[in-house]
Amino acid sequence: MKLNVTDLLKKRLNKLDKNFKHFGDDLAYLTLTSRNDGTLKDLLGIQLLRNSDSETVAREIARLDLAILDNNELSNIIKLKSVYVQDFEQNPTVEESNAVKSIKRDIEDNLNKIVNPPKSWTYTVSEDAKLHFAAIYVDVQAKKKFELPETKTEFLKLYPELKEGDLVYKSIFRHREARDYSIEEIIEPRLQSAVFNPILDNNSDIYIKKGDIEELYKGKYKDFKVQVYLQTYEVGQGPEPEDVEIDEAVIETVDFEPNEVEATIEVDEIVKEARKTKENKSSSDTLNDNKSKDKDSKKDTKKKDKKKKNKKKK
CATH class of the missing domain: 1.20.5 (Single alpha-helices involved in coiled-coils or other helix-helix interfaces)
Structure with missing residues (x-):
């Protein structure tokens, strides 16, 4: 099965968007009150199942978010990770942000399972197996005229349902004014230097194919605006495969x-x-x-x- 995680997620979200009046706002609520990668993992799993032929779509096997197996042979691993955009911004007291650390750890861990499959696995790994890492970037800003409490404790007294209160509070605090840099300028240099360059240096037979940062959905909840972005990275063994271009003038659906x-x-x-x-x-x-x-x-x-x-x- 040829996978494009971005297209699959967008396809499933578009199906929901047509049926639910407050779709974006509902997802904004879920994003602020829990980890939204769980919700998106559910939706992606369903869409993968709808697109599969004879393949098995497995969830949470061997601590893998999603896995595609064909005749008991693993061909694709998918990992989703949700992080806040503000957590990428430089902090003079911290060498490497928590967002960068968690993404690096997850990619290396899942990639190692492809290169060196655990002996306890009851299935084999395809020679051209791939890791599809989906980074979900959450950006939270306050609406106009919102007065941010002086402390996080006071903030959570006003909004006790915001489980991720620490990161939400920091995001609003840092982005009360217009952001000086685009999301791409904040995120991509950090990941390239701290995550992908070391992986490529240590693994000469590995390729990393980077996708663009695209808006996945946006919505509002109470005094907050939520924008969620998605970027996917395909990691595999051997040389990077070439994209096959389709002549749209010849083939039209x-x-x-x-x-x-x-x-x-x-x-x-x-x-x-x-x-x-x-x-x-x-x-x-x-x-x-x-x-x-x-x-x-x-x-x-x-x-x-x-x-x-x-x-x-x-």
Whole structure:
């Protein structure tokens, strides 16, 4: 199965968005009150199941978030990690932020399971097995005219449901004004220097394919605005595979809603019936014309015979 985690998650979220009026706000609430990677892992697992043919979509086996197996052979591992954007920003008292540390630990741990599978595993690992690491970046800002309490304790008294209160409080505190740098400028240099460069230096036969940072969803909850971004990294053994470009001018797909398909079928049937009626009418008119001609021809023959008989009598 060829995987694109970003496309799969967006596809599943779009399905939900069409059915729920407060979709973005509901997800904003879940993001602020719990770890949203659990919710997204559920949705991604469902979408993988819908897209699979004969593959098995496994969850939480051998401490893997999601795994794809084909005939008991593991071909893909997927790991989702949720971190706050503000946790990437430089802190003079800390050499490496908690966000960078946790991402580095998770990638190295899951990659090692592909390169050196544990002996306790009851399934084999494919030679071209891949790790798909999905980094979920959470950005929280306060609405206009919001007055941030002086301490985190006071903040949590106002909003006791915010389980991740420490990170939410820090995010709002640091972003009361407009951010000086884009999210890409904050995140990517940290990950490249602290996570990916060391992995590539220590593993010459490993490639890392980086995806763009894309907005996954946004919403509001009480006095807060939540924006969630997704970036995926494909890590595998050997040289990086080349992307196959598809000529959109040659291959074009069109999606129809069910009612549009039914309407199209009805129109086609009406057109076919009209053509059939027209053809039958045309055939009938031709037949009648031929009968009329035959009748006229017989009348002319009778008249000629009658004239010949009259001449003979004279």
